[in-house]
Amino acid sequence: MDTPRDDRLAEELRALRPTPRPEFTAELDERAAAGFPRRSRLRFPSLGSGSLQPRRLLLPAGGLAVLAIVIATAVVSTNQSGDEGVPAESYALLDQKPQPERRAGAPQTVSPAGGGAAAAEDSAGSEDAGIQYEADVPVVGAAAQDATAASGASSGTAAPLRLEADANSRNRAVERSAEIVLGADPADVADDAAEVFEAVHAHNGIVMRSSTREGEPGEAGARFELLIPSAKLSDALAALSAIDEVISRHEATTDITAPTVTTGELLRDSKARIDSLLAQLEEAEVESEREAVEAELRQERRHRARLRASLQNLQRRADLSRVLVRIETGVTTSDSSADGGSWGIDEALGDAGKILAVAAAVTVVALAILGPIALIALLAWLTHRAWVRRERRRVLS
Amino acid sequence: MDSDPGRSTGMEQTLVAEAKDAPRAGDLAFDRLYRSSRDDVYAYVAGLLRDAPAAEEVTAATFERAYRKRNRFDPERGEPRAWLFGIARNAALDELRRRGRQAELTAEPADVESKAFEEDAERSERRLAVSAALERLQPRERELIALKFFAGLANAEIAQVLGIGESNAGTKLHRAMTKLREACDGHA
Numbered sequence: 001m002d003t004p005r006d007d008r009l010a011e012e013l014r015a016l017r018p019t020p021r022p023e024f025t026a027e028l029d030e031r032a033a034a035g036f037p038r039r040s041r042l043r044f045p046s047l048g049s050g051s052l053q054p055r056r057l058l059l060p061a062g063g064l065a066v067l068a069i070v071i072a073t074a075v076v077s078t079n080q081s082g083d084e085g086v087p088a089e090s091y092a093l094l095d096q097k098p099q100p101e102r103r104a105g106a107p108q109t110v111s112p113a114g115g116g117a118a119a120a121e122d123s124a125g126s127e128d129a130g131i132q133y134e135a136d137v138p139v140v141g142a143a144a145q146d147a148t149a150a151s152g153a154s155s156g157t158a159a160p161l162r163l164e165a166d167a168n169s170r171n172r173a174v175e176r177s178a179e180i181v182l183g184a185d186p187a188d189v190a191d192d193a194a195e196v197f198e199a200v201h202a203h204n205g206i207v208m209r210s211s212t213r214e215g216e217p218g219e220a221g222a223r224f225e226l227l228i229p230s231a232k233l234s235d236a237l238a239a240l241s242a243i244d245e246v247i248s249r250h251e252a253t254t255d256i257t258a259p260t261v262t263t264g265e266l267l268r269d270s271k272a273r274i275d276s277l278l279a280q281l282e283e284a285e286v287e288s289e290r291e292a293v294e295a296e297l298r299q300e301r302r303h304r305a306r307l308r309a310s311l312q313n314l315q316r317r318a319d320l321s322r323v324l325v326r327i328e329t330g331v332t333t334s335d336s337s338a339d340g341g342s343w344g345i346d347e348a349l350g351d352a353g354k355i356l357a358v359a360a361a362v363t364v365v366a367l368a369i370l371g372p373i374a375l376i377a378l379l380a381w382l383t384h385r386a387w388v389r390r391e392r393r394r395v396l397s
Numbered sequence: 398m399d400s401d402p403g404r405s406t407g408m409e410q411t412l413v414a415e416a417k418d419a420p421r422a423g424d425l426a427f428d429r430l431y432r433s434s435r436d437d438v439y440a441y442v443a444g445l446l447r448d449a450p451a452a453e454e455v456t457a458a459t460f461e462r463a464y465r466k467r468n469r470f471d472p473e474r475g476e477p478r479a480w481l482f483g484i485a486r487n488a489a490l491d492e493l494r495r496r497g498r499q500a501e502l503t504a505e506p507a508d509v510e511s512k513a514f515e516e517d518a519e520r521s522e523r524r525l526a527v528s529a530a531l532e533r534l535q536p537r538e539r540e541l542i543a544l545k546f547f548a549g550l551a552n553a554e555i556a557q558v559l560g561i562g563e564s565n566a567g568t569k570l571h572r573a574m575t576k577l578r579e580a581c582d583g584h585a
Contacts (some may be wrong), residue, residue: 006578012527013546014546015524016441016524016528016531018443018452019436019440020452025435025436028460031457031461032460036464036465187544279440388491392487392490394494395494396490396537397537
């Protein structure tokens with residue numbers, strides 16, 4: 001292009017330069033003025049590949065991912081709040097035991113307190129063996145009290161756990177206990193105490209111990225140690241809860257089926273042993289032999305008596321539930337935060353921490369799932385991009 | 398656009414209507430780029446595709462893509478025109494790839510013939526010879542000539558569009574011009 005011939009050639013090339021139609025340029029100018037609105041790409045669908053670029057899908061995909069995480073967090077949090085305090089292994093234990101029906105909103109703690117079946121096997125006389133279930137039922141305020149009373153009156157299920165019916169239906173031996181703290185004015189302590197007696201008698205219960213104090217708020221109060229037939233425990237608790245403002249309620253159950261069954265089996269073995277010894281005694285011809293058998297027989301009978309007493313004690317524990325009722329004065333609903341009855345800053349921070357922890361866990365799980373998928377998508381995109389570039393080079397070669 | 402077959406004069410043309418809202422600096426810069434490059438982009442794409450309707454579609458798509466990506470333009474990586482022609486090149490090559498045929502860079506014969514009626518016979522014959530010589534060049538060589546003489550890019554801009562060095566672009570262009578001149582001489 002340094003020579004006149006090159007200049008002439010360049011001039012000829014420029015003269016061959018294609019020019020757009022005026023109609024096209026006018027239309028394009030209009031679109032430029034409008035900010036190039038998106039067109040339908042019927043004629044050249046390949047040119048619309050930009051609409052399918054991953055970058056354009058990033059925002060909705062990210063939004064969907066965040067939404068999924070939020071939903072998963074909400075679901076997990078809801079489930080967790082419903083199962084709060086329930087260790088995972090408890091469910092395995094509950095599978096073997098009458099599974100208590102949980103009421104929403106009533107936090108409960110179920111903890112194995114014994115060694116389970118293994119512990120029961122080697123503790124025939126141990127009455128503490130078994131599975132213990134505890135339920136904290138914070139009920140604060142008149143509304144809660146009314147609700148509790150209403151539900152208890154209508155269905156007899158003021159207690160959050162319906163272990164009783166399940167346990168009885170499956171012939172399980174379950175020891176139950178409960179503690180109710182009622183808040184009252186000092187002037188009402190006497191009346192409340194009288195109503196406690198009435199409720200106990202109405203449900204064929206027994207007042208083991210009772211004490212009543214009069215005085216200023218904080219000093220006045222009452223305490224009752226009761227035995228209530230387990231079959232009527234729920235009704236009795238509902239009636240007791242209706243006496244005054246319920247500050248707190250705690251229920252616990254201990255599955256004593258294993259020691260009960262084991263003790264019964266040992267009792268049968270002991271009876272068989274005694275029968276065998278009696279047969280030996282009849283057949284004994286020598287005095288020394290007779291005396292030895294009689295000594296062994298006495299020892300076995302004592303053993304059987306202990307077993308029988310133990311079994312009766314177990315049955316009594318299953319039949320009668322221990323209930324502790326305390327009537328306190330000078331206690332307001334705000335004071336009951338220690339019992340978990342109110343929701344304050346600490347609880348809010350705790351809940352926030354739990355939600356964040358759940359969100360983090362869900363995010364980790366989501367990343368574990370989405371990470372490989374994103375990696376594959378990235379590799380596919382890079383491969384596609386490389387392939388497109390190679391094809392573009394091939395077009396001109 | 399005026400009917401002048403020469404290069405766009407850029408800022409002299411009033412191509413974009415006034416925006417209702419005060420445009421941002423980026424929009425103004427893109428507006429200037431659009432004004433100065435519209436016909437050049439079309440000329441380059443039309444030369445590459447040899448299909449006027451397809452060239453119009455690709456040109457429109459080029460500016461649409463460039464408009465969408467205008468905020469991602471990095472001045473440190475090259476000139477705006479080179480960036481724009483890179484987009485146009487990819488769009489044109491995609492179109493060619495979709496069609497499954499190679500680029501044919503010469504101008505449409507109808508155009509040449511129509512212009513020939515208006516010009517003297519000697520010039521018309523010469524242009525036909527150049528057009529025929531262009532068809533005998535390799536596609537890559539025809540693209541170089543299209544970028545240089547149809548789009549009016551400088552060697553540095555051509556180098557950026559093709560992703561090669563400026564001296565390399567100049568060398569390739571010189572070779573293409575030499576082959577084209579030889580082809581014209583042979584045709585003559």
